[in-house]
Amino acid sequence: MKDKIKINHNGFPYTRQLTEYCNDYIVSNENMKMGNSEWMDLYHVIVPVVYCDFVLLDKRWVHIVESTGLSYPCIAKV
Numbered sequence: 838m839k840d841k842i843k844i845n846h847n848g849f850p851y852t853r854q855l856t857e858y859c860n861d862y863i864v865s866n867e868n869m870k871m872g873n874s875e876w877m878d879l880y881h882v883i884v885p886v887v888y889c890d891f892v893l894l895d896k897r898w899v900h901i902v903e904s905t906g907l908s909y910p911c912i913a914k915v
Contacts, residue, residue, distance in 0.1 A: 841906030
């Protein structure tokens with residue numbers, strides 16, 4: 838798994854990079870034990886984080902987003 842997502846300077850959103858990072862993070866972490874509804878939550882987390890300025894998340898999702906190495910203004914403040 839990649840340690841961090843590289844910052845791009847061309848202005849494109851991080852949708853693909855964040856999706857790949859989160860999938861890798863969850864799959865490689867055997868203790869996550871994601872249920873079916875939580876996989877849907879993952880995609881409801883990624884889009885707002887990429888396109889909004891501020892997003893309220895559960896502690897679990899905040900930890901994953903913060904581990905990407907990205908921060909505001911590249912992604913939302915969580």
